Amino acid sequence: MSSISRDEVSRVAALARIDLTPDQVDRFAADLDVIVDAIAQVSEVATSDVPATSHPLPLTNVMRADEPVAPLTQEQALSGAPAQEDGRFLVPQILGEE
Amino acid sequence: MSATTVDLVDYDDAIRRYDPVLGIEVHVELGTRTKMFCAAEVEFGGEPNTQTTPVSLGLPGALPVVNATAVEYAIRIGLALNCSIAESCRFARKNYFYPDVPKNFQTSQYDEPIAFDGYLDVELDDGTIFRVEIERAHMEEDAGKNTHVGGSTGRIHGAEYSLVDYNRAGIPLVEIVTRPIEGAGERAPEVARAYVQTLRDIFRALDVSEARMERGNVRADVNLSLRPTPESPLGTRTETKNVNSFRSIERAVRYEVSRQAAVLDAGEKVIQETRHWHEDTSITTSGRVKSDAEDYRYFPEPDLVPVAPSREWVEQIRAALPEMPAARRRRLQEAWGYADAEMRDVVNAGALDLIEATVAAGTSAAAARKWWMGELARRAKADEVELDALPITPAGVVELQSLVDSGRINDKIARQVLEAMLAGEGTAEEIVTAKGLEVVSDDGPLLAAIDDVLAAQPDIVEKIKGGNMGPIGAIIGGVMKATRGQADAGRVRELIMERIG
Numbered sequence: 001m002s003s004i005s006r007d008e009v010s011r012v013a014a015l016a017r018i019d020l021t022p023d024q025v026d027r028f029a030a031d032l033d034v035i036v037d038a039i040a041q042v043s044e045v046a047t048s049d050v051p052a053t054s055h056p057l058p059l060t061n062v063m064r065a066d067e068p069v070a071p072l073t074q075e076q077a078l079s080g081a082p083a084q085e086d087g088r089f090l091v092p093q094i095l096g097e098e
Numbered sequence: 099m100s101a102t103t104v105d106l107v108d109y110d111d112a113i114r115r116y117d118p119v120l121g122i123e124v125h126v127e128l129g130t131r132t133k134m135f136c137a138a139e140v141e142f143g144g145e146p147n148t149q150t151t152p153v154s155l156g157l158p159g160a161l162p163v164v165n166a167t168a169v170e171y172a173i174r175i176g177l178a179l180n181c182s183i184a185e186s187c188r189f190a191r192k193n194y195f196y197p198d199v200p201k202n203f204q205t206s207q208y209d210e211p212i213a214f215d216g217y218l219d220v221e222l223d224d225g226t227i228f229r230v231e232i233e234r235a236h237m238e239e240d241a242g243k244n245t246h247v248g249g250s251t252g253r254i255h256g257a258e259y260s261l262v263d264y265n266r267a268g269i270p271l272v273e274i275v276t277r278p279i280e281g282a283g284e285r286a287p288e289v290a291r292a293y294v295q296t297l298r299d300i301f302r303a304l305d306v307s308e309a310r311m312e313r314g315n316v317r318a319d320v321n322l323s324l325r326p327t328p329e330s331p332l333g334t335r336t337e338t339k340n341v342n343s344f345r346s347i348e349r350a351v352r353y354e355v356s357r358q359a360a361v362l363d364a365g366e367k368v369i370q371e372t373r374h375w376h377e378d379t380s381i382t383t384s385g386r387v388k389s390d391a392e393d394y395r396y397f398p399e400p401d402l403v404p405v406a407p408s409r410e411w412v413e414q415i416r417a418a419l420p421e422m423p424a425a426r427r428r429r430l431q432e433a434w435g436y437a438d439a440e441m442r443d444v445v446n447a448g449a450l451d452l453i454e455a456t457v458a459a460g461t462s463a464a465a466a467r468k469w470w471m472g473e474l475a476r477r478a479k480a481d482e483v484e485l486d487a488l489p490i491t492p493a494g495v496v497e498l499q500s501l502v503d504s505g506r507i508n509d510k511i512a513r514q515v516l517e518a519m520l521a522g523e524g525t526a527e528e529i530v531t532a533k534g535l536e537v538v539s540d541d542g543p544l545l546a547a548i549d550d551v552l553a554a555q556p557d558i559v560e561k562i563k564g565g566n567m568g569p570i571g572a573i574i575g576g577v578m579k580a581t582r583g584q585a586d587a588g589r590v591r592e593l594i595m596e597r598i599g
Contacts, residue, residue: 015393017195054188054398060406066130066167068139069151077147077155077264085247087146088261091197094244 004032104381105360109352110284112359117328118286120279120351121321121335122230124297125271127240127314128171129307133268134239135162135205135402142313146263154268156200161401164189168270169212169405171306172237173415175272176213178300178422179232186406187212189237189399197262198241206273208396211236212405218300220292221424222285225438230293231277242267272306278332286322287351291344294318299423311343318347322354324362333358334368338382341375350375353382430454434463440471447475448485455492461499469495473516490519498526510583511535537586541593544577544585548593551576562598570594 009029013020020028074087083090132139136153152160176183190208216232243266248258274297282289298316301309309316323335336358341350358368372385421429430450431441434457444450449470456466470485474495478485498515501507507515507530518529530536551573552559558569570591577590 015193015395054400055403057403059403060186062403063164063166063169063405064137066132066165067137068132069137071138071148072150072152072155074145074147077150080157085261087148088245088263089147089197091244091260091262093257094197094246094260 003036004029104357105364106353106356107359107363109356112324112355113284113286116324116326116355116359116362117280117330118282118351118355119323119325119332119335120276120282120286120290122276122279122290122293123319123321124274124294125240125317125319126175126274126297126301126307126309127316128168128270128272129305129315130165130167130171130270132165134165134168134237134270135268136160138268140265140269144265146261147265149265150267154200155264156202162205162399164402164405165270168237169407170415171270171304172212172235172272173407173412174304174306174419175274175301176216176235177412177416177419178304179213179216179218179235179274181213181216181232181235183407183412184210184212184214184405185409186210186404188404189402190396191399192238192394192396194394196241197260198244198264198267200242200264200267204238204241205399205402206238206396207236210404212407218293218296219424220289220296222288222292223442225442228282228285228289228292230279230289233275233277235272235274238271238273240266240269240271280328286355287348290318290320290351291348294347295344296423303420303423303426305420314342317342320347320350320354322351322358323368324355324358333362334370336368336371336373336382338373338375339385343377346375346377346380349380350382353380357382434467436463436467440467443471447471449475452485452492456495459493459496461496461503465499465502466492466495469499469516473513477520488520489522490516494519494526501526501530505586506530506536508537508583508586511537514583535584537584541589543581544590544593545597547577547580547585548573548590548597550580552594552597559598 006025006029009025009032010020013025013028078084078087078089081089130140133151133154136151138149138151138154140149153162173183187207187210189205190210191203192206192208193203195202211234213235214233216235218230218232220228220230222228242262242264245261245263246257247261276293279286279289279293294316298309298311301307301316307315318341320338320341321335322338323333325331325333336354338350338354341347354373361368369384373382374385375382427441427445427450431438434441434453436444444453444467447470449467452470453463453466456470457463474485474488474490478488481488498512498519501515502509502512511530515526515529515535518524518533519526523529524532555573555576558572561569562573573594574587574590577594578585578587
């Protein structure tokens with residue numbers, strides 16, 4: 001009983017900027033279906049009296065004071081950049097706007 | 099952008115036939131010392147990529163920690179906008195790909211904003227109060243800055259590549275979202291502008307941001323739709339991004355009203371899209387159409403735990419809120435005895451703080467207004483600078499006025515002294531002494547000058563003796579001229595009367 005369509009896989013892949021071949025789309029549709037079904041079982045246990053949780057630890061208000069620490073140097077910041085220019089990260093042409 | 103001509107309907111005509119509905123999103127950069135989720139220090143204008151940490155660069159394994167001061171500022175803003183403050187709220191990931199967002203998501207708030215359900219009373223130019231309902235104010239972080247290289251200058255279109263500076267990435271933002279603003283009618287452009295202006299003033303009063311529009315500390319996105327009548331369902335809206343001056347907000351709203359009216363008149367549909375405001379040509383152009391790309395796949399941020407501001411903390415912050423700008427204006431207007439129009443001019447000229455400081459430093463409200471809204475306003479306008487950028491302080495104005503009040507110089511000479519003060523020639527006292535500008539109060543020189551003038555005009559003397567006081571002004575004028583304006587006109591008049599008998 002497939003609940004994940006090929007279209008949905010293609011759409012999510014596009015949003016995540018992942019190129020998939022038609023074969024991969026078929027395979028992931030089937031794989032994701034199994035995963036979704038498995039997770040759906042949780043809903044059977046989690047009734048309305050179980051609050052939704054986004055964090056495993058029951059903590060709140062973990063905050064720091066607004067005090068600066070030494071930042072990375074420009075050299076450190078750029079050390080992992082495949083390309084750079086004038087102290088900035090160089091990225092390929094940005095498409096899809098204007 | 100292709101330069102296709104866009105049909106526009108005259109604004110007044112459009113507004114007679116359509117009812118505009120606004121929605122405004124304002125982002126304010128908080129003036130904390132460090133970023134929202136890491137302790138990189140924030141300073142305007144630093145060298146590129148010198149204000150980052152692994153967190154603000156989105157390096158693998160880096161973990162965010164919330165800045166407590168940013169949370170406090172967000173609560174301050176929420177309270178000032180009459181919002182409820184959440185008992186508990188979470189952060190969420192807003193997923194999208196763009197080089198200025200190094201993590202491939204922006205840490206924001208989605209279904210649990212820290213502040214919600216508020217309102218802001220906005221005072222329009224004629225004193226009308228317009229209430230804007232606030233849907234929410236939530237915490238998030240700013241993106242880095244892209245510079246597009248190649249192609250036409252600075253435009254993404256035709257650029258060969260882009261350069262990214264992450265100094266701004268992670269600066270705390272609060273985004274304030276209104277509910278649909280209805281009932282503004284033809285005043286929609288003014289309401290939009292006044293709303294953002296009021297917010298800006300509040301940010302400054304709350305001391306949560308420098309709130310400088312020209313630096314992008316405050317950025318407005320303006321949603322607008324038209325409908326045939328106020329009873330009709332909402333029309334399709336467009337969102338005009340990054341309108342970054344008060345004047346542009348008004349103009350962008352006017353433009354969209356005119357443009358959308360033309361689209362609807364032609365029997366077509368307004369496309370739901372993002373539009374870009376062009377400051378140079380004063381038009382908006384189509385950006386991206388809202389579509390799948392707008393699916394941000396929000397989910398709760400697993401690296402941060404909920405923020406649950408205690409009610410004690412919220413009440414402490416509420417108790418410490420400063421006077422709001424509108425209340426302060428009312429208080430000062432009453433204390434100073436200015437008429438409504440005078441007060442409005444003072445506020446619009448940016449003279450409120452200066453006059454307050456001038457009055458506090460010891461001169462009358464009337465004198466403070468006379469200088470700041472008179473000579474100094476003229477000078478600022480001529481030099482095209484803000485009033486507070488003039489090289490004179492409130493204390494300097496007080497010193498000048500005290501020389502007038504004590505009778506040592508008159509108003510005319512005072513203007514001359516002011517010129518010299520603005521030219522950096524020294525304090526009022528120094529200038530008066532150095533140039534010998536003090537009022538001639540010694541009767542000797544005055545009488546000599548009077549005698550000279552009277553001797554030159556015997557016919558006038560006869561007239562005055564005959565009871566015709568009209569020509570006395572000519573005598574006083576002659577004496578003022580002879581003393582280079584340094585005589586006390588009242589004293590001159592007395593002496594002339596004595597002389598003539």
